[in-house]
Amino acid sequence: MRVVVISSAFPPFRSPESAHTLFLCQRLAEAGLDIHLITSSGRTGVAPLPFSIYPIMRDWRWPRLPTLLRQVRRLDPDAILLIHLGWIYNFHPMVAFLPTFCRAVVPRARFVTQFENIQTHDDAWFKLLTKLRPWLPSFARFDARLGTLLSQSDRIILLAEGHLDLVAGMCAGVADRSVVIPAPPIMKVLDDPDGSVRAGGRDRLGVADHEILLAFFGFIYPSKGIETLFRAMHRIPNHVRLKLVLIGQIADQDYGRMLKELERDLALSDRVIWVGHCDPEADEASGFLRAADVGVFPFDSGVRLNNSSVAVAAAHGLPLLTTAGADLEPQFRHGVNVWLCPPQQPEILAEAIGQLAIDAGLRQRLGAGALRLADDCFSWQRIIGATVDTLR
Numbered sequence: 251m252r253v254v255v256i257s258s259a260f261p262p263f264r265s266p267e268s269a270h271t272l273f274l275c276q277r278l279a280e281a282g283l284d285i286h287l288i289t290s291s292g293r294t295g296v297a298p299l300p301f302s303i304y305p306i307m308r309d310w311r312w313p314r315l316p317t318l319l320r321q322v323r324r325l326d327p328d329a330i331l332l333i334h335l336g337w338i339y340n341f342h343p344m345v346a347f348l349p350t351f352c353r354a355v356v357p358r359a360r361f362v363t364q365f366e367n368i369q370t371h372d373d374a375w376f377k378l379l380t381k382l383r384p385w386l387p388s389f390a391r392f393d394a395r396l397g398t399l400l401s402q403s404d405r406i407i408l409l410a411e412g413h414l415d416l417v418a419g420m421c422a423g424v425a426d427r428s429v430v431i432p433a434p435p436i437m438k439v440l441d442d443p444d445g446s447v448r449a450g451g452r453d454r455l456g457v458a459d460h461e462i463l464l465a466f467f468g469f470i471y472p473s474k475g476i477e478t479l480f481r482a483m484h485r486i487p488n489h490v491r492l493k494l495v496l497i498g499q500i501a502d503q504d505y506g507r508m509l510k511e512l513e514r515d516l517a518l519s520d521r522v523i524w525v526g527h528c529d530p531e532a533d534e535a536s537g538f539l540r541a542a543d544v545g546v547f548p549f550d551s552g553v554r555l556n557n558s559s560v561a562v563a564a565a566h567g568l569p570l571l572t573t574a575g576a577d578l579e580p581q582f583r584h585g586v587n588v589w590l591c592p593p594q595q596p597e598i599l600a601e602a603i604g605q606l607a608i609d610a611g612l613r614q615r616l617g618a619g620a621l622r623l624a625d626d627c628f629s630w631q632r633i634i635g636a637t638v639d640t641l642r
Contacts, residue, residue, distance in 0.1 A: 252284040253641055254325050254359075256318075256348065257333035258310055260293040260303075261531075264499060266469065266558050267338050267366050268293075269436040269530040274333075275301045277634045283641075286325050288318060296531060310339040315351065323355040329641040330361045334399065336369030346397025353402065362640055363399045364407040364431075367556060368416050400424050405640050409433045409556030412577040429640055432555035434633045435565040435624070437530035442540050451541025455523055461491040462607045465542035465568065467535065468559035471502040475548030475573065476509055481596035482548075482603060484516040490607055492521060494546075497538050498559075499527035539566045543613060544606050545620075547572040550593050555579055561628035569616035570623075571602055581627050587619030 255275055259267035271287070272295060279285045285301035291308050304321055307314055322330065330352055332345070339345045349361045400406065400421035406428040408414050418425040440447050457463050470476060479494070486492055500506035513522055528535035539545070545563030547553060552575020553560055563570055564587075574582070574590040584590040589606065591598045606613055626632075 251329065251642065252286070252325065252327045253278065253329045253331055254322055254327040255285060255287045255331045255333065256289075257287065257338075258290045258307065259333070259335075259338045260287065260289040260305075261295045261529075263290070263293055264469075264527060265338065266436065267333060267335055270366065270433070270558065271333050272296075272531070273434065273436045273630075274637070275299070277630055278637065281634050281638060283638065286327070288321055310342050310345055312342075312344050315344055318348075319351055319355050322352055322359075326356060327359050330356070330359050331641060332361070332363045332399075332403075333366065334363050335366040341369070343397055346399055348399075349402035350398045360404045360641065361402070362405045362407060363403040364409075365399075365413060365417070366409060368396075368413055396420065403427070405429065407431050407637070407640060410554040411579045412554060413556065415577075429636065430555070431633055431636045431640070432627045433558035433561050434628055434630050435562040436558050437562055438533065438536055439562070439565050440533055440536040440540060447537055447540045451537040451539075455493075455495055455525075455538065455541060457493055457495075457523075457541065458491070461493055462544070463542045464492065464494040464544050464546045464571075464603070465497060465539055465563070466494065466546055466559075467497045467539060467562055468547075468557075469498050469501040470496065470506065470509070471500075472505050473550045475550050475593065477512055478548045478550075478594050478596050478599060479546060480509065480512050480516055480518060480522075482599035483518055483521060485597060485600035486604055486607075490604060492603070492607060493523060494518075494521060495523040495525060495538055495542065497525050497528060497535055536566070539563065539568065542566075542568055544569045544571055544603075546603070548591070548593070548599055549573050549575075551575045552578055552593055553582055553588070553590075555581065555627060561624065564620040564624035564628055567617045567621045567624075569606060569613045570620050571599075571606060581623065583619075585616075587616065587623040589616060 257271040259265050260271050261268055275285050275287055279300040288304045291305050293305050352361055408430050414428055414430055442448055545568035547560055553572040570588040573593040582588045591602050
């Protein structure tokens with residue numbers, strides 16, 4: 251089966267969507283599919299790759315639409331997979347109407363939209379198209395926020411149950427064409443049968459054997475709850491030998507400056523280790539996660555199945571300390587495969603950190619639960635199987 255994947259995000263561009271596109275294309279190709287990626291100019295990935303790349307899109311505005319459609323028609327795929335998130339296309343509505351345009355050039359191809367999250371496009375363009383609706387029969391069924399992505403995609407992939415509830419309220423009948431496939435661990439995961447990877451990671455970070463190491467993994471920006479984590483750590487007495495490693499790029503510089511100031515004000519400099527961005531296809535990030543004792547994700551809105559950072563930590567068998575929002579999915583079970591706290595409450599988070607720091611048995615049980623969660627929800631085998639079924 252020949253599949254055209256469309257995604258503006260691809261290495262060397264840094265974003266979760268970039269890594270997701272890379273690893274998804276690799277795994278689909280390894281599963282026997284003939285994969286062809288259309289992406290932005292200058293994004294060539296890392297060679298060699300088991301799929302074809304066409305970095306032909308200088309931007310994702312209307313003037314570039316003929317270039318995209320010519321390539322799609324030339325490839326004549328059996329299926330088209332659009333990786334969608336508004337900001338990676340600068341919220342331009344051209345992308346929101348790709349199901350309609352692609353049907354026109356390859357009517358036999360199955361069009362699948364994968365929503366990395368739900369972000370809408372430029373309202374001004376949709377207001378104009380609404381006025382032109384009587385003269386545009388192909389656009390008769392479009393959503394004022396997501397174009398024809400919901401109405402004209404043959405199937406829709408969502409990464410979280412809450413996203414399904416959201417799109418179901420936007421377009422009638424969309425739930426029947428949708429499937430939830432959680433975010434996979436979009437990075438290289440090192441095996442560590444003899445503990446040498448863990449020992450090497452702790453040595454690089456300067457963490458002693460008797461110290462408990464917390465790890466946060468992912469891009470750092472508001473809503474990740476790092477300030478809550480800092481305030482929680484400030485409440486933990488110094489006799490509890492505790493350190494935190496932050497693995498990931500600061501994606502919002504104002505937020506990053508605020509965190510650095512907060513770290514200084516709370517006197518946490520000797521407890522916090524910043525390692526910055528690590529390439530997902532390299533060994534470094536996995537080595538640091540193997541070095542950790544607890545993965546901590548204090549999200550402001552609570553954990554969801556689309557949190558690829560949680561999938562990564564679960565794949566490493568880390569005990570997961572995170573937050574429960576109003577729409578907590580049933581796959582996350584407190585005390586079984588995660589330890590849950592309410593969001594934005596540092597005093598409760600501090601109690602949980604303290605409990606996990608002193609209770610090795612609890613950490614062991616949660617780590618085993620995290621591995622089961624990874625197998626049940628986040629394993630590449632399950633995700634690729636479900637994705638191939640959807641494309642077919």
